[in-house]
Amino acid sequence: MLFAIIIAVLGAPRVPAPTVDDGQTFDVVVYGGTSAGIAAAVQADRMGKSVVVVSPDVHLGGLSSGGLGWTDSGRKDGIGGISREFYHRVWQKYQEPDAWRWQSRDDYGNKGQGTPAIDGENRTMWIFEPHIAEAVFEDLVADHDIPVVRDAWLDRNAGVEKNGNRIVRITTLDGQTFRGSMFIDATYEGDLMAAAGVSYTVGRESNAQYGETLNGVQKKRAVSHQFDFPVDPYVTPGDPSSGLLPLIHDEDPGLDGEADHRLQAYCFRMCLTDHPENRVPFAKPEGYDPNQYELLRRYLQSGFKGVFNKFDPIPNRKTDTNNHGAFSTDNIGMNYDYPEASYERRREIIAEHEQYQKGLMYFLANDPDIPDDIRSKATSYGLSRDEFTDNDHWPHQIYVREARRMVSDFVMTERHLRGIDATPDSVGMGSYNMDSHNVQRYVDENGHARNEGDIQISPGGPYQISYRALVPKEEECANLVVPVCLSSSHIAYGSIRMEPVFMILGQSAATGAVLAIDHDTSVQEIPADALRDRLLQDGQVLDLPDSTSNRPNVSFQSSELDGIVIDDEEAELVGNWGISSALRPFVDLGYRHDHHEGKGTKAATYHAALEPGSYEVRIAYAPSSNRATNVPILIHHAEGQTALTVNQRQSPAGPGPFQSLGTFRFDGESRVEVRNEGTNGHVILDAVQFLPR
Structure with a gap:
């Protein structure tokens, strides 16, 4: 026993390896x-x-x-x-x-x-x-x-x-x-x-380099693991002259889609447990500074409750604990020089990440300002005593999500993953979301803390x-x-x-x-x-019947459609909208959805500069049984406003993904608003088309 x-x-027990001369x-x-x-x-x-x-x-x-x-x-x-x-x-x-x-x-x-x-x-x-x-x-x-x-x-x-x-x-x-x-x-x-x-x-290429849509700086699309409530980023709230809190960049985040040198964040995937006999309580790490977590303190006090959402259960009452939320185990912005760094410098970066993450867990379990329900639950967890026994129960491998990437005669891009461009000589398959963790934290135009870089798109x-x-x-x-x-x-x-x-x-x-x-x-x-x-x-899987390379490319390119087409990429958005391409047809490379959440808090406005005249207005969406039957739409035109609803469970009348909303006269400026207030399912945003009549 x-x-x-x-x-x-x-x-x-480790079997001694054969000797090597x-x-x-x-x-x-x-x-x-x-x-x-x-x-x-x-x-x-x-x-x-x-x-x-x-x-x-x-x-x-x-x-x-x-x-x-x-x-x-x-x-x-x-x-x-x-x-x-x-x-x-x-x-x-x-x-x-x-x-x-x-x-x-x-x-x-x-x-x-x-x-x-x-x-x-x-x-x-x-x-x-x-x-x-x-x-x-x-x-x-x-x-x-x-x-x-x-x-x-x-x-x-x-x-x-x-x-x-x-x-x-x-x-x-x-x-x-x-x-x-x-x-x-x-x-x-x-x-x-x-x-x-x-x-x-x-780092990140620009979208233009390979004809992609999800590369480069991503401010507008960074809606996941984002601050759900406004959080002040300054040492003295409301006073920019007091300086920024730790872990916030004072640099401009860049323009959406442009290249930069930055990397998605690293972390350790901690193996935690709440079993009393196997739990090692979170210790205060050397050099612990609670001010490093002031931004999180403010976020929690604003009402964030998602701390434990990625304590994923593995056998024996343990977890694989991953990053979740706007401020979590990802040490955002602290790994940029890791790929090219010397071994000594890499060890310093790894040590800094370890101190940050150990300090984070100690902070959650001990700081008196942490809400009681979160602090008491954090205290119930600790490192697993029977894991990583030669490293004080701490993982021996930092999660290097991305470092160098080779540039060869052939480069895998978003276009290959989506099936737009052919992929020669398959040697295996992938299927996970195109997933980048956040890359930087900055101060947005409203003076609030904001994360940039998170992408999770199928x-x-x-x-x-x-x-x-x-x-x-x-x-x-x-x-x-x-x-x-x-x-x-x-x-x-x-x-x-x-x-x-x-x-x-x-x-x-x-x-x-x-x-x-x-x-x-x-x-x-x-x-x-x-x-x-x-x-x-040898049992490798080189293709599947429903792989993207085998699916008909039934998406519609806005540049090839008649009239004036405004895609969801160009819409003015309020609230956090998810991005997907799971169901076809759609315009360009996908569509947005409201997650069937936050009803009454999300909206999109499509602006188009039109020559005076009459136009048929069409809206695109990919239908499904989980869609809303009562999506409210407001069309601003020369005679005023027209309010109507669209049943997105029903297939559009066509052509393709488009449903006609009627013909209206415009004097130049046009505006179509889509909201999710009072809706009974997922609300879909895709393109709006204006056809002269």
Whole structure:
């Protein structure tokens, strides 16, 4: 029994890895012990090649074993190969009675993110504790006798030796050397890629660069994890001369859609528990300053109650605690120099994030100004005593949501995810929302604190990911594959960057690398049919019938429609409107909806400059059974105002998504208002069209 308890706390005993001789040559060298790195190494071994994992980290699995147990998976049927095998092995771990130490299986239930946590039919489990995930990764390398060299940090200045456009060997800071025929950079930072001279970018591209709509600065669209109440940002409320509170930028946030250098926020995915016997109370961190959280104090006192909305339950009365709300675990604006920073500077950034987050939890549990209901609930939680036991129960991996991104001959963009542009040579699928966390906090035009950058928009279905996005330009490096910091725009990466997808891409990257050896060619020139056939043989899912690439593109382009069309992008909005493209048809790239919330507080006004005359006014919407039947619309015209309602459950009369509202005379200025007051379902905003009559 004692041995079972030890395993439950620490995971399975680590089997000593095979020894590695200095300078030994491998078929495949994987740099990075992330989930993608382990999947890549396992695939290389299964394809009969010698492989080594050179890991800067001691613990294997990256975020998958670092606290992210509430899997951001999207469509489960798009997950195949070694990635699905990982979740099957997790399921196997939880079939053991000793796995349920602090909670019974029945008490846990089966709540997951969109699908059941435990899928008995497919023998997979998508929600899990960190130590269970780490044990699975250790099992994978032990089962395949894969050597893992831990705490081995690439010499980023002089540790990559190349012969022409090929890497010959890499050297770590402690002097170890690893030769290989092929290399895989599976790190979250892309350090090997950068040191090898491969092109990359950091930050957000402009919308114009790749013909996107969700890239660059996002003020207008940043409606989630936003301040629901006005909060004063100044040290002395109402006095700008007193200076800004901590964690608020004094810079202009930029123009919507323009490029910048900034990154979505990082955090730690804490594993918390409310079980008294396993709970470690939140301690006051060294250097704790309650003034760092003054903005949150004011927000809570204004009425915010969402502190615990992302304490997502994982087995044994634990949580995967993620950011939620305008001021939470995301340390907004404090990570901009992380991707390019030295190891020493990165450690400083990580330490600052740790202090911020530990201080946040101590603040919520102890500050006398916190509302009693929130403070008492925060006090009931603490760190899980049986997780991260060698790091004071704190996660060993910070959530690097985005760092460097390769720039290759092919770049995955929003257009590929939505199915507007074709995606060649699929090696796996993604399906999660195009998701960027907030990037900066600033003072808006009303003198209130405001967040910028949060985007959560569906691509419209599962989508393919191209092998071409995993390989550099051939002239830069012919024997390197990059499954994590792949060639992608910021907003496309926001969907791709999920742990199940990284494992998918790690396996596909290794397949490409091995085929390059077998065909004596570069990773760029491997036969596409051989790659596809091997991936399918190994259980990868390369397409689904309802993927965006297979769906008819029935959206309407405003630039191609008759008359004058004002899309929801150009409307003057009041209140927080969600953005979607889940149902077609729609105009341009999607539509807005009111979440069926905040009735009477949300409105949109469409302004159009018209030549005097009569115009038919049409409104576009995508119908559904959850829509409102009584959407109020007010048309301002030359004769005054006309009020009417539209039933958005009924299909528009057409053409396409448009419903006619009648013909009216305008003297130049026109205005159409849509409100959600008194409505009995979701209110949809799309385009308004004015046709001369």
